[in-house]
Structure formats: C-alpha cells, structure tokens
Amino acid sequence: MAQDSLHRYLFDGVSVRGELVQLSNSFEQLTCSKEYPAPIKNLLGELMVATSLLTATLKFEGSITVQIQGDGPVPLVVINGNHDQVLRGTARWHGELADDITLQDMIGKGQIVITIEPEKGERYQGIVGLEGETLQECIEDYFERSEQLKTRLWLRTGDVDGKNHASGMLLQVMPDGQGSDEDFDHLAQLTDTVKNEELFTLAAEDVLYRLYHQENVKVFEPKNVTFKCTCSRERSASAIAAIERQEVEKMVVETGNLKLHCDYCGTDYEFDSVDIKAIFDQNSPSSDSMH
Ligand SMILES: [Zn+2]
Incomplete structure (x- = not known):
C-alpha cells in the first residue's frame, strides 16, 4: 500500500x-x-x-x-x-x-x-x-x-x-x-x-x-x-502577543527564553528577548509611536 x-x-x-x-x-x-x-x-x-x-x-x-x-x-x-x-x-x-x-x-x-x-x-x-x-x-x-x-x-x-x-x-x-x-x-x-x-x-x-x-x-x-499538525511559529507568536507584555518579558528575564510546546506534535517553539520585542513591537502600534 x-x-x-x-x-x-x-x-x-x-x-x-x-x-x-x-x-x-x-x-x-x-x-x-x-x-x-x-x-x-x-x-x-x-x-x-x-x-x-x-x-x-x-x-x-x-x-x-x-x-x-x-x-x-x-x-x-x-x-x-x-x-x-x-x-x-x-x-x-x-x-x-x-x-x-x-x-x-x-x-x-x-x-x-x-x-x-x-x-x-x-x-x-x-x-x-x-x-x-x-x-x-x-x-x-x-x-x-x-x-x-x-x-x-x-x-x-x-x-x-x-x-x-x-x-x-x-x-x-x-x-x-x-x-x-x-x-x-x-x-x-x-x-x-x-x-x-x-x-x-x-x-x-x-x-x-x-x-x-x-x-x-x-x-x-x-x-x-x-x-500533520496545524501548529506553527506564527500561531505561537500570536498566542504570546495575547499575553500582557510585562508578564512575558518577566518570564524571559527569569528563564532566558520562552518555550511553547505543542502537545499534538511535540514541536517546541522558542522565543528569546529579541523575538519577544519583535512580536510586541509588531503587534502593538501604540508602542511603536513611543520610540
Ligand atoms: Zn503541533
């Protein structure tokens, strides 16, 4: 077969x-x-x-x-x-x-x-x-x-x-x-x-x-x-974007990076402080305007 x-x-x-x-x-x-x-x-x-x-x-x-x-x-x-x-x-x-x-x-x-x-x-x-x-x-x-x-x-x-x-x-x-x-x-x-x-x-x-x-x-x-799993790095990033920025930044400071694990396929998606900054800068126009 x-x-x-x-x-x-x-x-x-x-x-x-x-x-x-x-x-x-x-x-x-x-x-x-x-x-x-x-x-x-x-x-x-x-x-x-x-x-x-x-x-x-x-x-x-x-x-x-x-x-x-x-x-x-x-x-x-x-x-x-x-x-x-x-x-x-x-x-x-x-x-x-x-x-x-x-x-x-x-x-x-x-x-x-x-x-x-x-x-x-x-x-x-x-x-x-x-x-x-x-x-x-x-x-x-x-x-x-x-x-x-x-x-x-x-x-x-x-x-x-x-x-x-x-x-x-x-x-x-x-x-x-x-x-x-x-x-x-x-x-x-x-x-x-x-x-x-x-x-x-x-x-x-x-x-x-x-x-x-x-x-x-x-x-x-x-x-x-x-x-096939429908998870992706993009989907994980939007899940992170839905959390309070300060909360996420605190976690990254504590552990070095943020790891999201997909239970369905076992894939780990890791985000370091640079990734996290990019996620929030991209998803939040108001923070862009403060630069
Ligand atoms: Zn998956």
Whole structure:
C-alpha cells in the first residue's frame, strides 16, 4: 500500500454504506513524538481510525475531535481530524502499563467527548460514557445515540515486518429508511470475516472484493489520509502577543527564553528577548509611536 487512504462505498439496492481506512505512515508519524507504551500506541491507532471514519461522515468542511478522558493512569487520549483527512493527536499517561491492560483499566472512570466543529456554524458536542469494553463498542454506541442509525465498526492495529498499521471499517444503514436489518446483518457478518493481515497488506479494492464479491458494491474515489499538525511559529507568536507584555518579558528575564510546546506534535517553539520585542513591537502600534 503506497499511501494511507480512506475508501467510501455503497451497497446498491440495500441502503447500506461502508468505509474502509488503512493507515501506516500517518500512524507511525503521529506516535513517534513520544515513547508511548504499546497499549497507548494501539489505542491511538484505533482512535485515529475511528476519527477518520467519523470525519468521512461530515457533510461540511470542519473538524472532529475525539477525546477519551478519565481518572485512570491514561487520563487523556485525543485525536483531531478534518474533512481533508488530516489527523493529529496525543495521549497522556503516568506510571507503567501492563501490555495486556484493558481500556477500562487504562482510562478508569471516563467518557468519550466528540466535538464537531464546522468551519462555518455552531459547534456540536456529544458525550458517551465509557461503558463498552472496547473503543469500537463505545463509538458504535455514540452513533446509535446521536444519529439513530444502525452502525458497526471494526478497529484493528498491529504490525507487519516491523511497520505499524491501524485499519478499520464502518458499516451504516443509510438514513433513507430503506435498509433492512437482515441486509445489514448479512453485510456485517461478511465484514466480521476480515483478517488483520488483509487490512494491513492488501489494497482496498482487494479487501472489498474478498469480503463482498457476491454483493453489488459501488466504490468512490479514495481520499489520502495524512498526519500533520496545524501548529506553527506564527500561531505561537500570536498566542504570546495575547499575553500582557510585562508578564512575558518577566518570564524571559527569569528563564532566558520562552518555550511553547505543542502537545499534538511535540514541536517546541522558542522565543528569546529579541523575538519577544519583535512580536510586541509588531503587534502593538501604540508602542511603536513611543520610540
Ligand atoms: Zn503541533
């Protein structure tokens, strides 16, 4: 597989739609900024896949942030994705984690917060309790509550020849009310037979053919999925400009420079006293006039 991608498809005549996402490079890039313990890395992979599947259902330009929060040793796992399938994310944890730790033991008492932010319009937030045993059950639960549409998800992570993979599928009854439970259950049973190895190593067309060759499937143009953070030195500078000048100058005197850290990608942006002076002189016309 050359590129990380998302395929959407439709079963003609039965009002069920599907999505298949296959990630490798973006998964590796997103998880290489910290020394994530294996169970967190897997959870980040599953959450990337789930977020990619969710953003593909957006009918407008915008982004979705899926946050798993709790009081356990892993208090936060978050992925943000937009309509162009650009993903970023991070996780926090403390202490050692056993390799076979469960989702519940990692997160503790917790919830999943899904924030949908259109570029134009109101933001929407949905919250589901972390009641399912797996992330896929929790997200299925979210879909059934928020959209009242029968939905199934498959989220898989693993590695092949040392390369990390995160893949998944989604099946959903179309909102036109024409889809029957029987058709949906039949397609879900076929999808249940998908093997990790197939998801990780085969081209999307081949995975779909193996699963659904007796069905009438229409596959749409795929979308590339990439990891990229939207942070920048400019954005960090405007964040500094929003703080009181004296406050910032005091911090620079105390520590030599000001460091802003991006939690999503791990980049540090450093500003020394000359940079700070430039930021405030540029952003504040009134201070210019005093020279
Ligand atoms: Zn960043």
